[in-house]
Amino acid sequence: MFMIFFLLRLAEVYTQSLTSDECERCDVRLSDMLRMLKSLQTQVSIYREENMELKSEIKKLSKWQNNSKASVCSVERVHYRGHSYRYHKSKMNWTDAQIACEKEGAYLVEIEDNLESEWITDMFLKKDLCSTYDGQCMVWTGGNDRDTEGVFKWSHSKNTFQFTNWNTKEPSIGSLDVGSYENCLSLLPVGYWNDALCSWKFDFLCERSIHDQMCQDLS
Ligand SMILES: [Ca+2]
Ligand SMILES: [Ca+2]
Structure with missing residues (x-):
């Protein structure tokens, strides 16, 4: 996540530092790059949410397993x-x-x-x-x-x-x-x-x- 924000910021600073002529040559490429980075940022956010959900499920399973071990029915x-x-x-x-x-x-x-x-x-x-x-x-x-x-x-x-x-x-x-x-x-x-x-x-x-x-x- 930090790397994406860094790249986004870098692209913005780079864009602001260019002259008008330079911007005309690289406008399209920079726009594409920003779009890709934002898309990547969205995907990472989605993965992050999914990861949190998985951790929550693992926690539930672990709790269920521990309770099961305490049950007379679950002895080995x-x-x-x-x-x-x-x-x-x-x-x-x-x-x-x-x-x-x-x-x-x-x-x-x-x-x-x-x-x-x-x-x-x-x-x-x-x-x-x-x-x-x-x-x-x-x-x-x-x-x-x-x-x-x-x-x-x-x-x-x-x-x-x-x-x-x-x-x-x-x-x-x-x-x-x-x-x-x-x-x-x-x-x-x-x-x-x-x-x-x-x-x-x-x-x-x-x-x-x-x-x-x-x-x-x-x-
Ligand atoms: Ca005997
Ligand atoms: Ca006997």
Whole structure:
């Protein structure tokens, strides 16, 4: 803008300083130049207004995004085959983890086939960072045999396991009687399964059907 005003002023001063003869030779060119500069000035004014409008829109979007982050519906979730997953990096015993999932309209994850198992392993587990039985890296699922020893079910659907991915020597049924204590299903870092003491505290993974959401995810 400053440059345009400067050029306009320069043209006016130049015009005023010319003699009559000189003006006759350059009148047309100066008039054209002034017209172009004024046109340019108008365009810059328009761009300036548009820029202010854009800044206003960006400000509104930013405010909306911040408000969304504060909403329970906007917590970071990952969608996969009609379900929404949320990993909780918060260590709880199995029962408290289950309650935490229920509070957000979800349930502890239920793994129904190898595709889902592999996807969860790739998406959420620390397969490259942890040793096999690293308690810091285990994750609760909804699987358990709390009702009948050795009969594992998913806590939400009540379905018995159709697909399993047990680690070697798991589950611990009949193993020095620890099976009767290890009743809740945790995921090992590479995605294999282990029944563990339900009182142990691990991270956990909540799942829910997208159609059962209490509100629409913004992601
Ligand atoms: Ca058991
Ligand atoms: Ca076990």
